[in-house]
Amino acid sequence: MKKIKILGIGGTISSLQSNEGFKPGISVESIIQYIPRVLEYYTLEVEEIMMVDSANLQPEDWIIIAEKIKDNLNDVTVHGVVLTHGTDTMAYSAAATSILLRNITKPVVFTGSQIPLEIFSSDAQRNLIDAIRVAGETNIAESVIVFNSKVYRGSRTIKLREYDLSAFETIDPFPLAEISRTIDIIDPFIKTRSKAQTWLDGGLNVNVALIKIFPGLDPKIIENLPELGYEGIVLECYGAGNIPILKRSLVKCIKNLRSMNIPVIITSMCIYGRAELYLYETGKMAKDAGAISGFDMLSEVALIKLMWALNKTNDFDEIKDIIYSNVAGEINTVIGPLT
Known part of the structure; x- marks a missing residue:
């Protein structure tokens, strides 16, 4: 048997x-x-x-x-x-x-x-x-x-x-x-x-945070994460990966994190959605500030994948390549990846 x-x-x-x-x-x-x-x-x-x-x-x-x-x-x-x-x-x-x-x-x-x-x-x-x-x-x-x-x-x-x-x-x-x-x-x-x-294939760097954005979110909450030892951040954002860019804008926050070599991955809080950072001004400004699209990955999976990537390298471009790669079917390659 x-x-x-x-x-x-x-x-x-x-x-x-x-x-x-x-x-x-x-x-x-x-x-x-x-x-x-x-x-x-x-x-x-x-x-x-x-x-x-x-x-x-x-x-x-x-x-x-x-x-x-x-x-x-x-x-x-x-x-x-x-x-x-x-x-x-x-x-x-x-x-x-x-x-x-x-x-x-x-x-x-x-x-x-x-x-x-x-x-x-x-x-x-x-x-x-x-x-x-x-x-x-x-x-x-x-x-x-x-x-x-x-x-x-x-x-x-x-x-x-x-x-x-x-x-x-x-x-x-x-x-x-x-x-x-x-x-x-x-x-x-x-x-x-x-x-x-x-x-x-490697291990996991546990110093990654998953933050769901919401109206009223103080950018300082995200900006202070590196002081707590976090080396990477997944932001679960509105719709197609959109962030606030007027009051309590997250644009400067993402730029500052990028300058500190802290990768920021953006996912959609819509379960049946994806981060299309070219679609709206509020997504494109996140991308221009240095954010990386998580495409249609679930936020939880993006968290794990960023932990895995950071265990392999601290190089921003290498991390970006890892996030963009389809390792285990976590990205729908029929519709993505979308930058």
């Missing part, structure tokens, strides 16, 4: 009720006991990496997770990898994995649940079975999220719903695949299995 490696991270799927509310407490070894029929089709090998609410995960943890995934992808006896993970930052971890690892050669499947496993109406069993099926039955060789019978690219997915079982959505027109009696691949551009070696 095919061997699937199950890596436990924690999250709602492993949570128990306590006096403080739900918190992780069920081991990944115990979790698979809730899906006994799967053992008729697959050999499941489990490993507990950590047992945390995903709200507690930090960039340093993404490196640990990526290292574990890499080791299992390079194990010829492992057919695919499944990670049980909390939903709050699952999209961050899936995106970080796709940015950090080169040559993902097998399915890397993140899943979890909206309802704890021990509650009768839990979605945990269905999601976990689907995740194992994707790891075992498909040729997908990417970091993906499997949730509510859908397969999403890790670098293009966001948690939109706190309560609904369909917690996640892709910002692409369609998911990679849909799961029913069969697993129907929708995206013709998925990466497929290979025999290459997977490797960890």
